[in-house]
Amino acid sequence: MSLTSVVIPTTPFEGQKPGTSGLRKKVKVFMEKNYTENFVQCILDALGDKLKGATLIVGGDGRYFSKQAINIIIRIAAANGVAKLIIGQRGILSTPAVSSLIRTHKVLGGIVLTASHNPGGIRNDFGIKFNIENGGPAPDSFTDAVYELTKKISQYKFTPDLDCEFSQTGTQTFEVDGRQFVVEVIDSSDDYVTLMKEIFDFGKLKELIRGDGSRPPFNVLIDSMNGVTGVYVTRIFVEELGASPDNNVRRIIPLDNFGEIHPDPNLTYAKDLVDKVKDDTTYDLGAAFDGDGDRNMIIGKHAFFVTPSDSLAVIANNLDCIPYFKSKGVHGFARSMPTAAAVDRVAAKLGKEMFEVPTGWKYFGNLMDAGRLSLCGEESFGTGSDHIREKDGIWAVLAWLSIIAHKNMSVEDILTEHWKTYGRNYFTRYDYEECDSDDANKMMAHLEHTIADGAFVGKTFTAEGKTYKVKQADNFSYVDPIDKSFTKNQGIRVLFDDGSRVIFRLSGTGSSGATVRLYIDSYEKDNVTCSAQTMLKPLINVALDISQLKKFTGREQPTVIT
Template sequence: MALSSVVVATTPFEGQKPGTSGLRKKVKVFMEKHYTENFVQSIFNALGDKVQGSTLVVGGDGRYFSKQAINIIIRIASANGVAKLIIGQLGILSTPAVSSLIRSHQGVLGGIVLTASHNPGGIRNDFGIKYNIENGGPAPDSVSDAIYEHTKKITEYRTTPKLETDRLIDVLGTTTYNVDGRDFVVEVIDSTSNYVALMKEIFDFPKLRTLIRGTEKRPAFNVLIDSMNGVTGVYVRHIFVEELGASPDHNVCRIVPLDNFGEIHPDPNLTYAKDLVDKVRENEDYDLGAAFDGDGDRNMIIGKRAFFVTPNDSLAVLANNLGCIPYFQKKGVTGFARSMPTAAAVDRVAAKLGKEFFEVPTGWKYFGNLMDAGRLSLCGEESFGTGSDHIREKDGIWAVLAWLSVIEHKNMSVEDILKEHWQTYGRNYFTRYDYEECESDAANEMMVHLERLIASDSFVGKSFTSSGKSYTVSKADNFSYVDPIDNSVAKNQGIRVLFEDGSRLIYRLSGTGSSGATIRVYIDSYEKENVLSEAQDMLKPLVEIGLEISQLKKFTGREAPTVIT
């Protein structure tokens, strides 16, 4: 049956500006007439002539409105000259899996990822759409800016209204349509096979299977892997249960993806993954616990009795032990990088190992150029994201497999590995205070106050004292970054207050929420000798100083953060 596209008149919506990882709004906003269509068409408009005859990957975390959005994308893609869409069955593809698919298929233009990452799902909560470019990574600022410019002036979109999409993505297989005299192909693929094959190339699965199942001489290493009802459930079943022999009853939980994530907040931290933390704390049989967010790019690691591994320490430990992973044995290790707010633990590993080091703005897209240039092997963000150059996204399951590889190689517990690391490098005690959905004007006023404060002549060199401990300011700025590969510049990335002892305070407004403003305060207190104390005790003086400097309570009225990580 020959199908014809049509042109639909529309008008722009305000605020369709992609953040650090695409456009995120409440589901009901995306459900407004023409809203999703406008943004999808604007992606194609920004890509221009490259769309003609192109192949794109489409999938996401399965949250509410995903199937409706995929139907819209199929119809609009068919009408804009796209030749082929590769879609995960039921619309399910983790963000790392999308990156892997883009990179492993020749000539793929990129991918459209349907996710709001770690934000809550369901009809009352959040949805998101982001575009990943040809290298598999998030769109750089130049592409995101172009998409946004098109959203502000869009007057029409193209679609194929009679293209039947109901149940199309439910069944594996390839369907070819004739649209405007051209072939348009939709290939529905198994959501896990490509990604699992990549993991088997990177890690020694027989060794990891032996670790998890145990031997006569070595007891089983008991894990508890929590997918938090997100997209990683299908990958956890395939990798940990089917490939590595973990028990589906004892070693994994919440592995069925739900469109509302079971009414939980799928953010793998001590607050929202409390069920996992409690289970591991109460059951001493568990040697490691891990949780992932909704789309599978974030991870949390805890050891026996819920010993917490900060993302900063996780990155540093992996950097110090990459040599035990087959992928890096073959490929070698070049540089390390972290986002600016992330604690400086990995900096010290890079210095000791003689590797190149980079400090970049928040947003995984900033790592992509360095990886493509062959200068970056491992990177991470304090927001529970870790990854390597195997793809161009952070990768939660990869991080857990990397940790298991280190544990198998060193034959040590999670806690003992951390303590050994701290004895060598010192410890960056770290916490992040999130104040979610603050009134936007108040949040902006606080940032203006900080700008004025750090610009004053007397600020650098000033000492602050709390609970008997003093910190002297050595540098303060609003972080900017010049990309060493393409010389692009990112400015106003967050207020930094650096102290003489290596400790730091960072203040940022986050771009990952769907409403209001989220203020993030990062506290990084470095200790060379006193590495085994309680983190809360060691951080208390700098937390108090951070709140004093920012006057956060005065500006926002908030007595306490929404989340502490």
């Protein structure tokens, strides 16, 4: 049967500007007539002549509206001359798996259906982002082009009679406008599991988890938070590494509403896991992942918390425990600007290049492609390496298990040893979610005005008996060392002469209102075992004083403390 595409008139929607990782809105917004169709068409139009005859990857975290969105993508892609779509079974693909598939199949890119760590379900969030040929999130130049197209779109192409099933693996071939159009539905985890086996020694990891006679089993509790990683956790931790499906993994069935929880792996939203590991002293390590599988949280025995900044630094200091790096070598490290500078000290000791980039994984891609970056991370629970071009939650946990197996030490002992060697960057992040956007912008304008005052540098602030002197203040900007692209307005930084920092940003990952993020980072060379909140309290009070956050937003307390 030959199918015919049609051209459907449409009008633009306001606000279809991709954020840090694509377009995120409430599900009901994406369900509006032509809303999703418009955005998908604009992604394809932005690809230009490269689209004809191309292959694209499609998949996501399985959240509500994913199946409807995939059907829309199939029908629009067929009408626009795409030759082939590779889709994860039931539409399921973690964000790291999409990146791996793009690189493995050497295709034009991939459309990822996710709002990452944001809640799902009909009342909550949905998202669409595009990953380019290297497997990473599209750069600003591409997302800016998409946004310009969304402001003037007048029609989209569609194949209304194309019905394609993607619940089972297999290949389906259609004829659309006289051209062949292929949809290949693949197992969601095969490619990714193969990649992990090339990076890590699964034999040693299995001996760690099951015990090898010389030491007892290392008892883990892995929490997928009802997100996409359940598919991968089952394959890797249960089937490959021998973990117990009853005692070592939890919430591994992907649900379209994430079981009405917020799938964000932090101390607030993963409290069930934290409490379980704290109460059950037989657990040696706990780990949680977000909805699409790119974020991770690590806790040790008794729920000893590893900050993402420390996690990145520890992995950097122990890459010789991972076969991939022993064979490939280590080229350099990078972190997002708000991330604490713990990894900088490792880079200095090891003589490796160190990069500080804006928030957003896309800024690491050029450095990796140029062979100058092997390991990177963000304080927002993201860690990854050059094996793909996305952060990778499961990879990070396997890296930690590899280090533990090699050193035969507990999570807490590894951290304590690291701090004694390098000192400690005490770090916390305060999130004030769904603030009024106007109020949040007024606060940022106040900060801009404050730091522009010539008398601000050199000014002192005192709180809780501790005094800080301003050494530098700016709105962070970045020149990419590879393509020389310039990125500005990435967050207000106030740096003090003792190495402490306070940073203020408006997040680009929310679907409504504004999320104000306050980052506090203070370095101590010797006093490394105190409570972070106790050590950081004076600096937090200084930050609240400088920003007048309570005055502008009306918020007495943050929504989440990390």
